[in-house]
Amino acid sequence: MASIPAERRRSPRLRLQIPIFVRGVDAHGDDFLDLSRTLNISASGACLAVPRTLKLNELVSLTIPAPPPVSSGLVPVETRPLQGRVRRDQVVGDVHLVGVEFLRPLE
Numbered sequence: 001m002a003s004i005p006a007e008r009r010r011s012p013r014l015r016l017q018i019p020i021f022v023r024g025v026d027a028h029g030d031d032f033l034d035l036s037r038t039l040n041i042s043a044s045g046a047c048l049a050v051p052r053t054l055k056l057n058e059l060v061s062l063t064i065p066a067p068p069p070v071s072s073g074l075v076p077v078e079t080r081p082l083q084g085r086v087r088r089d090q091v092v093g094d095v096h097l098v099g100v101e102f103l104r105p106l107e
Contacts, residue, residue, distance in 0.1 A: 011042045011043035011044050011105070012042060013040045013041070013042045014040060014041055014042065015039070015040045016038060016040060016041050017037050017038060017039065018037060018038045018041065018064060019035060019036075019037050019064070019065055020035075020036050020037060020038055020046075020048065020062050020063065020064055020065075021033060021034070021035055021036070021062070021063040021064075021065060022034050022036045022048060022050060022060055022061075022062055023060065023061040023062075023063070023081075024054065024058055024059060024060035024061060024086075025055075025058060026052045026053060026054055026055070027052070027053040027054060027055045027089075028053075032052060034050060034051060034052065035065070036048050036049055036050045036051070037049055039097070043102075043105045043106045043107075044101060044102055044105045044106075045084065045087070045099065045100050045101040045102050046062070046084070046099075046100050046102075047097055047098070047099055047100075048062075048097070048098045048100060049095045049096070049097060049098075050095065050096045050097075050098045051094075051095060051096070052096065053089060053091075053096060054086045054089050054096065054098055055086065055089075056086055056087065056088070056089065057085055057086060057087075058085070058086045059083060059084070059085055059086075059103075060083075060084050060085075060086060060100060061081040061082070061083060061084075062081055062082040062083075062084055062100070063079070063081040063082075064079060066079060082102055082106075083102070083103040083104070084100035084101055084102050084103060085100065085101050085103065086098055086099070086100055087099045087100065087101045
């Protein structure tokens with residue numbers, strides 16, 4: 001019986017679909033801003049469903065869309081974009097499953 005390789009992830013993955021803006025330069029050298037979604041996310045990265053080909057090792061900026069801030073002062077006015085590096089791009093039908101490694105892990 002073949003053994004199953006041990007999981008090598010630095011942090012557990014959560015299957016969580018979150019709308020997310022992805023900004024960067026695609027494989028054709030064009031600047032883009034796409035509304036995408038996560039398929040799963042961890043402290044060190046995410047898998048995104050993106051409508052275009054991205055170059056490996058390219059930097060992308062990820063921003064979660066949010067409603068306008070409330071005036072209570074308890075919610076930050078804005079959330080800074082996450083910076084990530086494209087580590088994988090796999091075509092599945094008409095979508096690209098893109099693995100992004102965050103430059104700074106989530107806390």
